[in-house]
Amino acid sequence: MRAVMDAIGYAFRDESLLSVALTHSSWVNEQGGGALRHNERLEFLGDAVFELLVTERLFTLFPDAREGDLTRLRSSLVSTVSFAAIARRIGLADSLRMGRGEEQQGGRDRDPLLADALEAVLGAVYLDGGLPAARGVVGRLFEDRWPAAAIMPVKKDYKTRLQECTQRLKGASRGLPVYAQAEPSGEEHAPHFTAEVTLPDGRRFTGEGQSRRASEQMAARQALEALGALDERADAQEKTAVLRGSKKSGIYHFPGCRCYHAAGNDVEFRSKEEAEKKGFRPCRVCSPR
Numbered sequence: 265m266r267a268v269m270d271a272i273g274y275a276f277r278d279e280s281l282l283s284v285a286l287t288h289s290s291w292v293n294e295q296g297g298g299a300l301r302h303n304e305r306l307e308f309l310g311d312a313v314f315e316l317l318v319t320e321r322l323f324t325l326f327p328d329a330r331e332g333d334l335t336r337l338r339s340s341l342v343s344t345v346s347f348a349a350i351a352r353r354i355g356l357a358d359s360l361r362m363g364r365g366e367e368q369q370g371g372r373d374r375d376p377l378l379a380d381a382l383e384a385v386l387g388a389v390y391l392d393g394g395l396p397a398a399r400g401v402v403g404r405l406f407e408d409r410w411p412a413a414a415i416m417p418v419k420k421d422y423k424t425r426l427q428e429c430t431q432r433l434k435g436a437s438r439g440l441p442v443y444a445q446a447e448p449s450g451e452e453h454a455p456h457f458t459a460e461v462t463l464p465d466g467r468r469f470t471g472e473g474q475s476r477r478a479s480e481q482m483a484a485r486q487a488l489e490a491l492g493a494l495d496e497r498a499d500a501q502e503k504t505a506v507l508r509g510s511k512k513s514g515i516y517h518f519p520g521c522r523c524y525h526a527a528g529n530d531v532e533f534r535s536k537e538e539a540e541k542k543g544f545r546p547c548r549v550c551s552p553r
Contacts, residue, residue: 265279265282265283265286265356267355267359268282268286268354268356268385269282270437271354271355271356272354272385272389272399272401272404272405273400273401273404274389274393274397274401275513276389276392276393277387277392277393278391278392281306281387281388281391282385282388282392283386284301284303284306284384284388285303285306285310285381285385285387285388286303286356286359286360286381286384287300287301287302287303287360287361288303288360288361288363288366288369288371288377288381289302289303289304290362290363290364290365290366291292291361291362291363291366291387293363293398293500294363294365303380303381303384304380305387306383306384306385306387306388306391307380307383307384307387308383308387309390309391310382310383310384310385310386310387310388310390311383311387312528313386313387313390313395313398313402314342314347314383314386314402315338315342317395317398317399317402318338318342318402318406319334319433320399321337321402321403321406321410322334322337322338322341322421325410325411325414326414327441328414329414330380331416332383334413334414337411337414339494339530340411341406341409341411342530343379343530344375344376344379344511344530344531345375345379345428345530345531345532346379346409346530347378347379347382347383347550348375348376348378348379348382349488350382350405350406350409351378351379351381351382352378354405356378356381356382356385357372357373357378357381360372360377360381362377362438375531375532375541375547376487376511376531382405384408386398386401386402390400392531406511421481421484422481422482422484422485422488423441423480423481423484425484425488425493426461426484426487426488426491426493427440427441429488429491429493430463430464433464434462434487435544438464439464439465440464441462441463441484441487442459442461442462443459443462443483444459444460444461444462445458445459445480446458446459447480455474456472456473456474457472457473457475457476457477457478457480458470458471458472458481459471459472459473459476459480459481459482459483459484460504461480461483461484461486461487463487466489467487469483469486469487469490470483470486471483471486473518474518474546475518478518488523501543507532507533507536507538507539508529508531508532508533509529509530509531509532509533509539509544510529510530511530511531512530512532514543514545515545515547516531516533516544516545516546516547517529517538517546517547518546518547531544
């Protein structure tokens with residue numbers, strides 16, 4: 265526990281609070297429960313404290329920022345991905361107590377588990393030292409993560425970028441791309457879509473996806489690549505998170521879905537199998553059929 269206190273820059277008066285914060289429910293279950301406590305209640309408290317203190321800091325940093333911009337900034341900081349990155353940086357995983365089963369399933373390196381533990385630690389700090397102590401810990405944890413500007417850059421999707429690209433071309437290549445959809449394939453509960461985009465010069469490119477929109481986005485990406493207009497750095501970021509979801513709603517989204525870049529998405533998955541293994545379900549509202 266000393267390593268954790270050194271990492272967050274706070275010495276507990278009541279170290280039993282930190283002990284509970286570092287205890288996963290799987291460890292308590294394997295020990296038979298009883299009077300032993302795990303960190304879920306502290307996680308609940310710490311989540312609220314994080315949101316309050318990050319909101320307060322952003323409010324102070326950017327006195328002229330609009331509510332929407334502040335909300336987007338907060339969502340980028342108060343998220344499973346952000347918390348898990350901080351937990352890894354301070355070596356929190358090494359101090360966690362968890363059951364053998366959870367350990368064998370890779371729990372010590374799972375983003376949601378690490379994020380929950382970090383929230384629990386902050387909840388413990390709040391109970392031990394109050395809001396000033398928690399404020400100091402949050403300031404240190406986010407020291408190198410506070411944004412430099414209030415407005416986050418908006419990443420344009422492939423269709424928008426393709427349209428802008430073709431309108432900049434000259435002669436017969438200039439104009440608007442045209443999209444067409446093939447008949448969906450696959451099972452009714454998991455349809456598969458194929459789209460074709462035709463450029464003004466007649467070239468055609470196809471894309472596939474779990475929704476009409478996603479397939480059109482992938483077709484546009486193929487066209488951008490052929491035109492030499494694909495932003496490789498932005499595309500690399502997109503590939504990092506194949507699927508995105510919200511821990512609160514338990515729903516995940518495919519690239520191209522209208523909710524893919526929503527501020528509330530705080531979990532990333534490499535595949536739908538990974539998402540569903542962790543109890544998430546696919547979006548059915550914003551992925552058009």
